[in-house]
Amino acid sequence: MPIDLAQARRDTPATNRFLHFNNAGAALMPTPVLAAQLRHLQLEADTGGYEAAAAANDQMESVYTSIARLLNAAPTEIALVENATVAWDMAFYSVNFAPGDRILTAQAEYASNYIAFLHITRRTGAVIEVVPSDATGELDLEALDRMTDPRTKLIAITHVPTNGGLVNPAAAVGRVARAKNILYLLDACQSVGHMPIDVAEIGCDMLSATGRKYLRGPRGTGFLYVRHAVLDQLDPPFLDLQAATWVAPDRYEIRPDARRFENWERNVAAQLGLGAAVDYALGWGLTDIAARIDALAAELRQRLTDIPGITLRDQGRRPCGIVTFTAETKPARELVAELRHQRINCHASAPGNTLLDSTARRLPDLVRASLHYYNTEDEVARFAAAVAALT
Numbered sequence: 559m560p561i562d563l564a565q566a567r568r569d570t571p572a573t574n575r576f577l578h579f580n581n582a583g584a585a586l587m588p589t590p591v592l593a594a595q596l597r598h599l600q601l602e603a604d605t606g607g608y609e610a611a612a613a614a615n616d617q618m619e620s621v622y623t624s625i626a627r628l629l630n631a632a633p634t635e636i637a638l639v640e641n642a643t644v645a646w647d648m649a650f651y652s653v654n655f656a657p658g659d660r661i662l663t664a665q666a667e668y669a670s671n672y673i674a675f676l677h678i679t680r681r682t683g684a685v686i687e688v689v690p691s692d693a694t695g696e697l698d699l700e701a702l703d704r705m706t707d708p709r710t711k712l713i714a715i716t717h718v719p720t721n722g723g724l725v726n727p728a729a730a731v732g733r734v735a736r737a738k739n740i741l742y743l744l745d746a747c748q749s750v751g752h753m754p755i756d757v758a759e760i761g762c763d764m765l766s767a768t769g770r771k772y773l774r775g776p777r778g779t780g781f782l783y784v785r786h787a788v789l790d791q792l793d794p795p796f797l798d799l800q801a802a803t804w805v806a807p808d809r810y811e812i813r814p815d816a817r818r819f820e821n822w823e824r825n826v827a828a829q830l831g832l833g834a835a836v837d838y839a840l841g842w843g844l845t846d847i848a849a850r851i852d853a854l855a856a857e858l859r860q861r862l863t864d865i866p867g868i869t870l871r872d873q874g875r876r877p878c879g880i881v882t883f884t885a886e887t888k889p890a891r892e893l894v895a896e897l898r899h900q901r902i903n904c905h906a907s908a909p910g911n912t913l914l915d916s917t918a919r920r921l922p923d924l925v926r927a928s929l930h931y932y933n934t935e936d937e938v939a940r941f942a943a944a945v946a947a948l949t
């Protein structure tokens with residue numbers, strides 16, 4: 559069913575007040591997401607934090623069920639954590655690397671992930687190898703296939719990199735990983751909520767995501783999916799009394815499910831908000847969400863192409879809702895600040911966030927306009943007109 563735009567905007571009252579193309583930064587929360595959090599905060603204030611959490615126990619369990627539904631996973635394969643970075647780190651630092659083990663990644667890998675690669679290679683003697691991109695900018699699948707060998711311990715790539723519209727071929731990578739029995743960690747921070755994600759179809763072993771971006775959830779929320787079959791190959795970098803039970807003075811028992819990657823203390827209100835955001839997205843349907851985002855982004859790319867001095871910087875066969883560009887006459891940060899004065903939100907994306915890709919493509923700061931389904935064709939036209947007037 560196509561998105562009911564009027565309803566989506568009624569559920570997002572701030573859309574009347576400013577133009578928000580910073581959905582890959584933090585999307586606007588719809589009213590049910592805000593309401594779920596406020597309700598729980600009120601309950602905490604009225605009854606006490608532990609008491610409120612006990613009262614919300616069933617709702618908290620449904621958060622796992624909803625995320626599992628979103629990803630086509632089992633609720634026991636989901637861990638709730640503070641953000642996508644913690645989710646990714648808990649998975650990555652659980653892999654038992656030995657000297658000479660190889661980590662294969664892609665050109666547009668995210669800074670935090672690459673920093674962790676460098677950290678672990680220094681600590682363990684594992685090595686990082688970067689799979690080149692093909693002519694479209696996507697990870698080159700033939701090169702990936704050639705580069706895998708028995709020392710390849712992990713394939714870790716980003717599905718939708720932080721800049722550049724790119725959607726890496728996650729499922730095709732999964733087929734290589736499955737065929738060669740290599741662990742596969744997918745950073746889906748910017749694709750979850752943006753497009754349909756099916757972990758069975760993708761074939762990843764671990765997947766990390768955040769709440770605040772395309773899912774439209776609260777800040778400070780994230781989750782990790784870990785496939786049942788690989789749980790016991792992974793050794794979490796730390797354990798607490800949520801991840802394990804202290805059963806004797808010299809012994810603990812680790813949880814049998816993915817919650818072994820969690821820690822105990824949490825923002826219950828925010829996690830309930832995350833659950834509401836997942837339910838809200840599922841209510842629209844991810845196929846329809848993706849179709850509308852793609853159409854809006856295509857229209858924006860077309861309009862920007864028509865403006866003299868604007869260069870689009872996007873890559874990939876089917877670029878997603880993240881539109882990046884530079885202006886000949888104005889640095890990205892200046893343009894973003896001037897747009898902000900006109901109540902137009904977008905973001906300046908720094909080269910250091912995807913250093914390998916930015917260096918290879920000699921990218922300066924980019925203007926990143928990231929669209930969501932609740933944006934309108936009129937906003938796309940207004941954004942393009944504002945860019946044309948300012949450059």
Ligand SMILES: Cc1ncc(COP(=O)(O)O)c(C=O)c1O
Nearest residue numbers: 641642643668716719720747768
């Ligand atoms: C590709 C990618 N991965 C991971 C992250 C980190 O997400 P979080 O800030 O929720 O930890 C980001 C954030 O921008 C991102 O773009």
